[in-house]
Amino acid sequence: MLDIRNLAKSFGGVKATNDVTLDFPDGSLTAVIGPNGAGKSTFFNLITGALKPDSGQVLLDGVDLAGRSPPEIVRHGIGRAFQVASIFKSLTVQETMLAAVSADQRTSAVLHKRFPLPETRDRAEHVMELLGLAGKRHRTAATLSHGDQKLLDIALALVLEPKVLLLDEPTAGMGPEERWRMIDKVRELWESQKITVVFIEHDMDIVFKIAPKIVVLCYGRILATGTPDEIRNNSAVIDAYLGTEHAGAAA
Amino acid sequence: MTELEAGRAQTLVPARGGAALHRYRDVLIALIAFAVLASLPLFTGSKALLDFVIRCSAYGLFATSLNLLVGYTGLTSFGHGMFFGLGAYSFGLIMQRLGVPIPVAFVATLVVTAIVAAIIGAICVRLKEIYFAFVTLAFQMLIHSTILSWASFTGGDQGLRGGIPRPVFLGIDLSNHVHLYVTSCALLILGLLAMRQIAQSPFGYTLRMIRDNAARASFLGIDVWRAKLTVFVLAALFAAMGGMVMALFVSGAYPEFAYWTISGEAIFINMLGGVSTFLGPMVGTVLLLLLNDTVTRFTEYHGIVLGIVILFFALGLRKGLLDFVAEWYAHRRETGEGR
Numbered sequence: 001m002l003d004i005r006n007l008a009k010s011f012g013g014v015k016a017t018n019d020v021t022l023d024f025p026d027g028s029l030t031a032v033i034g035p036n037g038a039g040k041s042t043f044f045n046l047i048t049g050a051l052k053p054d055s056g057q058v059l060l061d062g063v064d065l066a067g068r069s070p071p072e073i074v075r076h077g078i079g080r081a082f083q084v085a086s087i088f089k090s091l092t093v094q095e096t097m098l099a100a101v102s103a104d105q106r107t108s109a110v111l112h113k114r115f116p117l118p119e120t121r122d123r124a125e126h127v128m129e130l131l132g133l134a135g136k137r138h139r140t141a142a143t144l145s146h147g148d149q150k151l152l153d154i155a156l157a158l159v160l161e162p163k164v165l166l167l168d169e170p171t172a173g174m175g176p177e178e179r180w181r182m183i184d185k186v187r188e189l190w191e192s193q194k195i196t197v198v199f200i201e202h203d204m205d206i207v208f209k210i211a212p213k214i215v216v217l218c219y220g221r222i223l224a225t226g227t228p229d230e231i232r233n234n235s236a237v238i239d240a241y242l243g244t245e246h247a248g249a250a251a
Numbered sequence: 252m253t254e255l256e257a258g259r260a261q262t263l264v265p266a267r268g269g270a271a272l273h274r275y276r277d278v279l280i281a282l283i284a285f286a287v288l289a290s291l292p293l294f295t296g297s298k299a300l301l302d303f304v305i306r307c308s309a310y311g312l313f314a315t316s317l318n319l320l321v322g323y324t325g326l327t328s329f330g331h332g333m334f335f336g337l338g339a340y341s342f343g344l345i346m347q348r349l350g351v352p353i354p355v356a357f358v359a360t361l362v363v364t365a366i367v368a369a370i371i372g373a374i375c376v377r378l379k380e381i382y383f384a385f386v387t388l389a390f391q392m393l394i395h396s397t398i399l400s401w402a403s404f405t406g407g408d409q410g411l412r413g414g415i416p417r418p419v420f421l422g423i424d425l426s427n428h429v430h431l432y433v434t435s436c437a438l439l440i441l442g443l444l445a446m447r448q449i450a451q452s453p454f455g456y457t458l459r460m461i462r463d464n465a466a467r468a469s470f471l472g473i474d475v476w477r478a479k480l481t482v483f484v485l486a487a488l489f490a491a492m493g494g495m496v497m498a499l500f501v502s503g504a505y506p507e508f509a510y511w512t513i514s515g516e517a518i519f520i521n522m523l524g525g526v527s528t529f530l531g532p533m534v535g536t537v538l539l540l541l542l543n544d545t546v547t548r549f550t551e552y553h554g555i556v557l558g559i560v561i562l563f564f565a566l567g568l569r570k571g572l573l574d575f576v577a578e579w580y581a582h583r584r585e586t587g588e589g590r
Contacts, residue, residue: 071469071474074470075472086464087463087464088459088460090459091460095456099457099459100471102453103471103472108456108457109457109477110453111448111449113452113453114273114451115451115456116453117453157470
């Protein structure tokens with residue numbers, strides 16, 4: 001499905017992504033963890049075209065997407081949601097969904113018909129239901145709660161019916177209970193939509209509980225990959241990541 | 252669950268036919284507006300009033316087209332007036348030099364404007380915010396200087412003199428004041444209807460997305476640059492239409508039509524009327540022209556008065572007049588529903 005080969009990106013002398021090779025099989029759910037500055041977001045930015053990699057390949061079903069523009073990559077089927085909810089603040093939830101479907105159906109430049117086009121309705125409706133936003137369809141995005149804005153951001157990615165969904169910290173800025181609700185939602189989406197999901201997460205409890213596979217990044221390199229048990233018992237991970245965080249928490 | 256389903260049924264049923272219904276409503280409003288405007292000469296012999304409406308048509312088309320950029324796309328152009336001037340000059344020159352029928356010159360002017368706007372837009376829309384504003388202003392000054400210095404072709408600072416020939420076409424004689432009036436009204440209404448359609452089309456919503464969050468729009472697969480360029484060219488066409496109405500009205504074209512102050516006036520109009528509603532700039536146009544006409548009658552320092560008015564709107568209301576009315580109405584409806 002999604003195959004990352006020898007991906008590299010430097011900012012000045014800093015190797016933000018250093019020779020990363022990873023394979024995300026069809027229908028997998030993977031968590032990417034790592035300390036601050038480990039290159040997690042950069043890794044997502046390279047895959048989605050927000051940044052151009054210095055070298056390496058991003059293969060989706062064998063097609064190399066490295067260095068292409070975000071619209072092209074989205075059209076190939078890699079959708080993403082952002083760490084800080086990236087939404088359209090003056091549009092209502094429903095308008096946002098309908099306009100996104102329009103973009104995906106390549107009717108976003110149509111001038112002679114009225115918005116919304118009838119053929120965009122079912123998909124928009126489906127995703128609003130899926131994320132529990134249907135009851136808030138007429139709310140302007142800016143007036144939604146933080147959690148709902150994050151859901152709307154995910155809905156925007158999901159409504160494009162991606163093959164791969166990248167979620168950059170879906171639980172960022174949320175309280176403990178809200179976090180669990182969000183991550184249950186993510187897991188539910190993964191199970192029901194049968195798509196490949198990769199998400200970045202800071203909360204270890206969440207990661208170990210729901211992710212079948214975990215990738216640990218550190219200083220732009222892959223430190224370890226494996227199941228939660230393997231990661232938990234990996235000495236390099238404990239030293240580099242869990243160790244420092246625990247030390248930080250103790251201090 | 253039942254409550255949810257009931258809610259869905261409520262929202263979906265009117266929404267399905269809603270889009271088409273809105274379009275018919277807009278066309279109906281346009282027809283009524285045109286009927287009212289066109290029948291005005293039957294009730295009044297006042298030439299000044301008809302002249303006022305013709306000027307409103309020219310400025311209204313121009314200011315509303317700027318709102319497509321400023322209000323809908325978030326592109327604040329300081330040089331939009333170049334297309335107003337370009338429209339007036341192209342139309343005047345084509346009529347004077349080629350002697351073609353008026354509809355031919357009209358279409359030819361739109362073609363010229365589209366080409367020029369595509370070239371200038373291709374350079375400008377890559378830029379953001381203040382850089383976009385100032386590069387559009389620079390292009391406007393370039394066009395203005397060209398008009399001034401290419402005197403053999405454009406008449407230089409004297410403008411296009413000798414009048415624009417207005418041969419009769421389809422029984423319409425634009426040298427007849429009433430014919431010119433009705434034609435101006437028709438162009439205004441058709442132009443507004445077309446711009447309304449653009450604003451309410453899927454493309455119009457693409458523009459809103461770009462205004463709110465261009466980066467996110469590109470992650471939905473939208474080519475932001477192409478969409479911005481498209482709206483830049485479309486807005487230029489309607490500005491040129493306004494310029495042509497103006498050229499027909501004064502039977503000439505003057506360098507002031509392409510000067511930066513004309514762009515300033517359009518921005519002023521948008522601030523007065525408001526950019527959050529489609530008709531805001533139209534309301535602003537009427538306000539500005541009324542203000543201009545009354546204030547200049549009383550004092551030669553009309554700039555001071557207009558300056559105070561704009562300060563009042565910018566600092567006092569912090570929005571345009573129609574924004575204010577729309578918000579008040581929405582608020583009233585909300586509290587009404589709450590009761």
